[in-house]
Amino acid sequence: MRGALAAVSAMARGPLWPLLAISGACWVAMATMILDSPLVRICGGPVHWETLPADGRWSILPSQLVFDLLMLGAMMSPLLAHNLTCVFRQSLAARKGRAAVLFILGYMSPWLVALFGLWALSGLLAQALRSDLAALAVTLGAALVWQGTKLKALAIRGCHRTPALPAFGPRAELASFTYGLRSAAWCVAACWLWMLAPFTWAVGHLWLMIGAFGLMLGERYGRPPQVRVRKAWVGTGVVVAIGAVCFAHLAG
Amino acid sequence: MAETLNSELVGSNDQVVALGAQTVESEVKLAPGPLAAYAASYTADAVARDKPGEPDRLFIKLHHIRGNQGACVFDVYVNVPGAAAPGMVGSLALFGLEYASDAGNEHGGSGLTKTFEITEEVDPYLPELKTAGKILVGISPRGMLGPNDRVTVDKIDVYRLSAR
Numbered sequence: 192m193r194g195a196l197a198a199v200s201a202m203a204r205g206p207l208w209p210l211l212a213i214s215g216a217c218w219v220a221m222a223t224m225i226l227d228s229p230l231v232r233i234c235g236g237p238v239h240w241e242t243l244p245a246d247g248r249w250s251i252l253p254s255q256l257v258f259d260l261l262m263l264g265a266m267m268s269p270l271l272a273h274n275l276t277c278v279f280r281q282s283l284a285a286r287k288g289r290a291a292v293l294f295i296l297g298y299m300s301p302w303l304v305a306l307f308g309l310w311a312l313s314g315l316l317a318q319a320l321r322s323d324l325a326a327l328a329v330t331l332g333a334a335l336v337w338q339g340t341k342l343k344a345l346a347i348r349g350c351h352r353t354p355a356l357p358a359f360g361p362r363a364e365l366a367s368f369t370y371g372l373r374s375a376a377w378c379v380a381a382c383w384l385w386m387l388a389p390f391t392w393a394v395g396h397l398w399l400m401i402g403a404f405g406l407m408l409g410e411r412y413g414r415p416p417q418v419r420v421r422k423a424w425v426g427t428g429v430v431v432a433i434g435a436v437c438f439a440h441l442a443g
Numbered sequence: 444m445a446e447t448l449n450s451e452l453v454g455s456n457d458q459v460v461a462l463g464a465q466t467v468e469s470e471v472k473l474a475p476g477p478l479a480a481y482a483a484s485y486t487a488d489a490v491a492r493d494k495p496g497e498p499d500r501l502f503i504k505l506h507h508i509r510g511n512q513g514a515c516v517f518d519v520y521v522n523v524p525g526a527a528a529p530g531m532v533g534s535l536a537l538f539g540l541e542y543a544s545d546a547g548n549e550h551g552g553s554g555l556t557k558t559f560e561i562t563e564e565v566d567p568y569l570p571e572l573k574t575a576g577k578i579l580v581g582i583s584p585r586g587m588l589g590p591n592d593r594v595t596v597d598k599i600d601v602y603r604l605s606a607r
Contacts, residue, residue, distance in 0.1 A: 352551030
């Protein structure tokens, strides 16, 4: 967490302060949306699958999209300092702005797809378990299991990978975009389960998002973990997930 | 984290260079705008001994050097087309290359990155540099490389550090 605080402090004092400003504005906008609208209509959960009529699902999509974009802006923009520095340093002055925009577009595309996938997955979980809390517990259990695997450590290391970006011509434009795509792919792989948690429990959505945000900041700017299986985390995760399924089964 | 505000990318070779048993040469294309800005920094005041300030400085950066042979040392040369013999700017010691190249390491296998100042080698040939719009970077092994030894440089960039 010390690394995350140092990174945020450096961002606030350096030229990348707009990332923090964007994040703050998005958090405020999200909080406003949540206070002004019925939370469940924005945040997914079982209501999309059980309560709303088919037409209703599509009619709330624009709000969903806006909320997803705000969520991305709030949670992901402070994670991009390292990547954007890499893009700026390897781009000619004339195309720095364009390179940054292309990178961000590339970064947002997989995340938007992933967020809609997570939204649907949270609905399926809640439908199968018939309880938001059980869905949350299963998600947290799965996240702990994922946290203890080698794949998770490799995904975080992938987030730290910096490419050599071409400087001239169409290759430079394409490379900025594909760097965004690749970074987002690693980022999704590293944090998808922590991002799923807020979708499963509408009441605590904002708090779970803040928790996931803190975790992701710590992981991105801290020392990457060693690539090994963490049996305690995997075991705890399995117990939590199985307990939640049993609870849902008994309660249902 | 914070960007170095007074440094600017001037050019790049935009290709992977595979180092071998023989000297390898790569052409680094320079963008006209930053090159003109570099040339313009050579004002009478900037080069006068009795006045403060100095012209811009130039550096080459070898990005993402990866491979399986960290014991070999390479000499790095820079040459401006149309100028005299290449000037040696330094040596590459690749200690830790194998670890830095491993995709499972902390930085995802980004390899090593080395920087050399080339101002002294380039500034006597400023007119030639402006005409050519490129420099040649040569990398020559000092020891022996075996047939299975592999060392690559993902990209060579030229940066200008403004004295302003």
